[in-house]
Amino acid sequence: MHDTTHGKSLLGEFLSTRRAQLKPADVGLPDYGDRRRVPGLRREELAQLAGVSVAYYTRLEQGLSLNASPQVLDALATALRLDDAERHHLHTLSGDARQSRLRLPSERVTEAVRQLVDAFGDAPVVVVGRRSDVLMWNRPGHALFAGHLPLDSPSRAATRPNTARLLFLDAHTRDLYVDWPRKARDVVGKLRQAVGEYPGDPRLAALIGELTMRSPEFATLWAEHKVREWGMNEYRMRHPTVGELDVLQHSLPVPRGRGVRLVVTTAAAGSAAEAALRLLNHSLRPAREHTADHRDGAVSPRS
Structure with missing residues (x-):
């Protein structure tokens, strides 16, 4: 029952927050300049746009109506001007994926995952879990993202880095991104998606609570209820060793590894960024003389 109650409270928070972010003019409704008690659309206005009764919509926001039909959810998503990622998130919060969320x-990191990481050679690779914990990285991935941390830190739960925690609370990681606010929005949006898919994960809830308490910037972004899908993103990084470089970060789901992803960083062929990544790899060559132990949380790239 805890999952259901938690999920429905998340649904209500999502609906009410996104409703508050819309103005009547955004959805083609007249705004007579009257002073509103709350920002954004009124419940009756959103219900009208979605073609549902005000009473029914109110029960949805309050968590009193369960199992809204996909058609109603799609109508609400359209009325709220949600993108594809947010539409999927709305369906997830409503309980459509309830059966898949009963067990975490x-x-x-399986041997198959290690082989997959090895196959990327010199490309920086980081393996992350559903809470954005770093489960593993290869040497280039470690050097690009967290060279100031011990190479074997992902191998122990007590020292395992978390990419969201690093981005908001670690000065080195914050400086890595020229447009830090955009990266921050992406990271928070992915955590929002994770909370919708795994509402019963206590460690994920603890991470959200920690970041909300320790980072006002995180708390502000979290309250917006914006959702981001994993995929491909372009960032300009500012690395302390090789300088600025424009890269693509590709997020690839691991087959049979629910919630586990490979984040692979690439640069355009012939670009200054590609040269910078080669320079970073060249700086690792002395370390490659010692074969990395797979059990230490890192994989030595093949030459």
Whole structure:
């Protein structure tokens, strides 16, 4: 029952927050300049746009109506001007994926995942779990994102880095991104998606609570209820060793590894960024003389 109650409270928060972010003019409704008690659309206005009764919509926001039909959810998503990622998130929060969320999948780095990481050679690779914990990285991935941390830190739960925690609370990681606010929005949006998919994960809830308390910037972004999908994103990084470089970060789901993803960083062929990544790899060559132990949380790239 806890999952259902929690999920429905998340649904209500999402609906009410996104409703508050819309103005009548945004959805083609007249605004007579009257002073509103709350920002954004009124419940009756959103209900009218979605073609549902005010009473029914109110029950949805209050968590009193369960199992809204996909058609109603789609109508609400359209009325709220949600994008594809947010529309999917709305369906997830409503309980459509309830059966898949009853048990939390285990997060572990299998031999198949290690082989997959090895196959990327010199490309920086970081393996992350559903909570954005770093489960593993290869040497280029470690050097690009967190060279100031011990190479073997992902191998122990007590020292395992978390990419969201690093971005908001670690000065080195914050300086890595020229447009830090955009990266921050992307990271928070992905955590929003994770909370919708795994509402019963206590460690995920603890991470959100910690970041909300320790970072006012995180708390502000979290309150917006914006959702981001994993995929491909372009960033300009500012690395302390090789300088600025424009890269693509590709997020690839691991087969049979629910919630586990490979984040692979690439640069355009012939670009200054590609040269910078080669320079970074060249700086690792002395370390490559020692074969990395797979059990230490890192994989030595093949030459």
